Amino acid sequence: MKHNLSAEKVSRLLSRENGKPVLKPNRPLILKDSVGNRKPRKGEASCVTEMSLLMACWKQNNFVDSLCSNEINTFYTCVHKAERQKLLSGELIENCIYTQTSFFQLIKSLRP
Amino acid sequence: MAASISGLLKPWTPRVLLVRWSRYNPYYLEPEVRKEAYSRPESELSAEEKEERELKKLRPIKAATNSTTSSLFNDPVVSKFINMMMKHGEKTLAREIMMQTLENIKRKQVEKYHKATDGQKEGIECNPYAVFHQALENCKPVVALASIQKGGKYYQVPIPVTGNRQRFLAMKWMITECRDNKHRRTHMYEKLSQELLAAFANEGNVIRKKHELHKMAEANRAYAHYRWW
Numbered sequence: 001m002k003h004n005l006s007a008e009k010v011s012r013l014l015s016r017e018n019g020k021p022v023l024k025p026n027r028p029l030i031l032k033d034s035v036g037n038r039k040p041r042k043g044e045a046s047c048v049t050e051m052s053l054l055m056a057c058w059k060q061n062n063f064v065d066s067l068c069s070n071e072i073n074t075f076y077t078c079v080h081k082a083e084r085q086k087l088l089s090g091e092l093i094e095n096c097i098y099t100q101t102s103f104f105q106l107i108k109s110l111r112p
Numbered sequence: 113m114a115a116s117i118s119g120l121l122k123p124w125t126p127r128v129l130l131v132r133w134s135r136y137n138p139y140y141l142e143p144e145v146r147k148e149a150y151s152r153p154e155s156e157l158s159a160e161e162k163e164e165r166e167l168k169k170l171r172p173i174k175a176a177t178n179s180t181t182s183s184l185f186n187d188p189v190v191s192k193f194i195n196m197m198m199k200h201g202e203k204t205l206a207r208e209i210m211m212q213t214l215e216n217i218k219r220k221q222v223e224k225y226h227k228a229t230d231g232q233k234e235g236i237e238c239n240p241y242a243v244f245h246q247a248l249e250n251c252k253p254v255v256a257l258a259s260i261q262k263g264g265k266y267y268q269v270p271i272p273v274t275g276n277r278q279r280f281l282a283m284k285w286m287i288t289e290c291r292d293n294k295h296r297r298t299h300m301y302e303k304l305s306q307e308l309l310a311a312f313a314n315e316g317n318v319i320r321k322k323h324e325l326h327k328m329a330e331a332n333r334a335y336a337h338y339r340w341w
Contacts, residue, residue: 045339047272051255055330063323063330065250066314072254079272086341 046082050075136174141167143176145186179203189245189279196283197300212301214240217308237312247311251282251318255329260338269338270329285318286311293317 010029013022054075057068065072087109144150157165179191190210198206217240225236237243256277257268273281290303310316 042340045337046341048336051270051272051336052333054254055333058326058330063326064314065254075254075272076274079274083274 047075047078050078139171140174141171143173144168145176145180145182147182187241189248190241192279193244193248193283197287209300209304212299213304213308214244216301216305217243220305220309243312244308247308248279248282248286250311250314251286251322252278253281253322253325254278256281256325257329257332258339260335262338267335267338268328268332269335270332271339282318282322285321289317289321 014025015021050071054068054071057071061067154162179195180186194203194206194210197209218238221236221238221240221243225233225238228236237246253273255270256273258271259266260269261267286304286307290300290307294303294306307316307318311318
């Protein structure tokens, strides 16, 4: 709606000359070129098959970890891959604004 | 990677430097404490590492905490454990207890070593730091339960747990078990060394707690699809 009002009206709403200003914007009053998400799409659980294999192994071996080390390793690799995919999928990158430092930190965390 | 926040993070150094506070302006970078990182020659660095070095020349760096050192004996896991044991900010006492624990572990292992036959001697680990790390590794849970709401009810859903959370749980269980479930007249270092040696051999109450968590997760494996991440 703001782009319909002229610049003088906007500056009048923001000015402090007539008592308190009507508007107190915490972001610049500029229209974006896209609409925001009202409901982020829910994904599905990752690594369920690996988890079920791991639990079957545990059930067989009475929860001794040393005998299930292969399943545990595959589970961990799956979890790390899923985490990295979540970061790279761009979901976060679209929604968050990254600074230079956090960009380097993201790169470091993604390094294998 | 300029963005709207970087407009606020101008190269601003306050007149009074915030050294003791934990809340730094995100513009500040982490300090590099390890000696090896500085002794590498220019040729060995890749392009991004060179870029990082250039960046570090221009940005302000946070002050390193009191407990970090660049010595050979600096162990981040041991430091974290000491911090978790510490009460009312008494770091010297917590550190003393940890050192006594490690000494106690060493004594017990060396005693076992000397009493063992030649065939068994190689299997006995005498390095207390190795024993500590292996014991913590054995205590780390692989899956944990999370309370997730679905259709008005809360379900205990098994979720994968990695990295810092695992380490935190292992240390927390170790410390609470030693504080609560042991005889009150034994010293903390004695209780800790007993529990750590038991965990090293995959026995004891902390390992039992981990197994119980795994069993509960296994019992609730049907709800694993309630996760959305």
